[in-house]
Amino acid sequence: MYLIDYHTHSHNSFDGYISVDRIVSRAVELGIRELAVTDHYECSDLRTPMAYDFEKSEGEIVEARKKYGDKIKLLYGVELGQMHFEPELCKLFCARNRFDFVIGSVHNLKNDLDLYFVEYDAENSKSLFDEYLSELYALAANADYDVLGHITYPLRYIKRDGQAIDLNDWAGRLDEILKAVIDRGRGIEVNTSGLGGLLGDTMPPFSLIKRYRELGGEIITAGSDAHKRAHVGSGIEEALKMIREAGFEYITTFEQRKPSFVKIEE
Ligand SMILES: [Zn+2]
Numbered sequence: 494m495y496l497i498d499y500h501t502h503s504h505n506s507f508d509g510y511i512s513v514d515r516i517v518s519r520a521v522e523l524g525i526r527e528l529a530v531t532d533h534y535e536c537s538d539l540r541t542p543m544a545y546d547f548e549k550s551e552g553e554i555v556e557a558r559k560k561y562g563d564k565i566k567l568l569y570g571v572e573l574g575q576m577h578f579e580p581e582l583c584k585l586f587c588a589r590n591r592f593d594f595v596i597g598s599v600h601n602l603k604n605d606l607d608l609y610f611v612e613y614d615a616e617n618s619k620s621l622f623d624e625y626l627s628e629l630y631a632l633a634a635n636a637d638y639d640v641l642g643h644i645t646y647p648l649r650y651i652k653r654d655g656q657a658i659d660l661n662d663w664a665g666r667l668d669e670i671l672k673a674v675i676d677r678g679r680g681i682e683v684n685t686s687g688l689g690g691l692l693g694d695t696m697p698p699f700s701l702i703k704r705y706r707e708l709g710g711e712i713i714t715a716g717s718d719a720h721k722r723a724h725v726g727s728g729i730e731e732a733l734k735m736i737r738e739a740g741f742e743y744i745t746t747f748e749q750r751k752p753s754f755v756k757i758e759e
């Protein structure tokens with residue numbers, strides 16, 4: 494199976510711990526063929542002095558390419574939060590850094606409300622999930638991303654706080670988001686970071702991966718969202734099997750933000 498991990502964080506992310514070299518050496522050990530380092534940048538930070546050192550990140554990637562380039566294809570990527578809040582600045586930022594791959598994610602709502610730090614109860618779970626979908630739609634329909642990151646992201650924290658959401662109640666809204674992605678020639682990722690934990694599922698779950706395919710979706714990647722060495726490549730084989738089961742014959746890879754398609758083998 495052609496394994497890819499298109500979502501990892503190095504110590505150049507505010508919440509990462511490991512050097513690019515440590516991520517890549519682990520990926521090589523696991524036989525991963527393509528790896529994207531996608532350090533965080535929240536677009537609301539773009540107006541403030543650089544919070545993260547992308548020059549250092551790129552430098553580490555250049556070094557790792559020299560060391561491991563014959564064993565693995567390495568992409569210089571980024572995970573941009575709330576791109577739709579600052580579309581012009583994000584465009585300039587991406588052009589300046591010449592990323593291979595850009596994940597567009599929603600981590601925060603307006604007024605800097607961070608979905609991770611909320612305490613969810615029966616009432617706010619629904620309204621905040623609703624608000625999350627509105628922001629995700631705005632991002633999907635307007636921003637210059639390659640794939641949408643971890644669709645259904647708040648579910649893991651809603652579950653953490655003992656609450657539940659029935660995605661069927663939001664089927665129409667989710668369709669709108671997936672259609673915007675497809676109409677604009679973009680894609681989604683299958684994020685495996687919830688598989689081993691409390692959520693016990695991918696983001697998005699299988700039902701939405703399948704729905705995305707039914708609506709005509711073609712561009713799809715898989716990523717572990719590893720912030721630690723032990724999580725690199727975690728759950729990727731399972732995700733690729735799910736993607737195939739949902740009706741995709743190909744996984745998508747990127748270079749200089751251009752998609753290509755690689756057959757998902759048994
Ligand atoms: Zn994220």
Ligand SMILES: [Zn+2]
Pocket residue numbers: 500502572718
């Ligand atoms: Zn991430």
